[in-house]
Amino acid sequence: MHKGFNKIIHRxxxxxxxxxxxxxxxxxxxxxxxxxxPVYFHVYSVTT
Numbered sequence: 001m002h003k004g005f006n007k008i009i010h011r012x013x014x015x016x017x018x019x020x021x022x023x024x025x026x027x028x029x030x031x032x033x034x035x036x037x038p039v040y041f042h043v044y045s046v047t048t
Contacts, residue, residue, distance in 0.1 A: 017025075030037050
């Protein structure tokens with residue numbers, strides 16, 4: 001996981017959370033610590 005956030009949002013000895021639950025925990029951590037939420041969008045052009 002990027003920048004070591006895995007140690008912050010879930011147990012390191014086993015993983016029993018879904019990706020959705022991990023994402024919610026990471027979002028909660030960002031909001032609690034006033035960290036900007038990274039958002040990445042890729043726009044693909046469709047050519048015919």
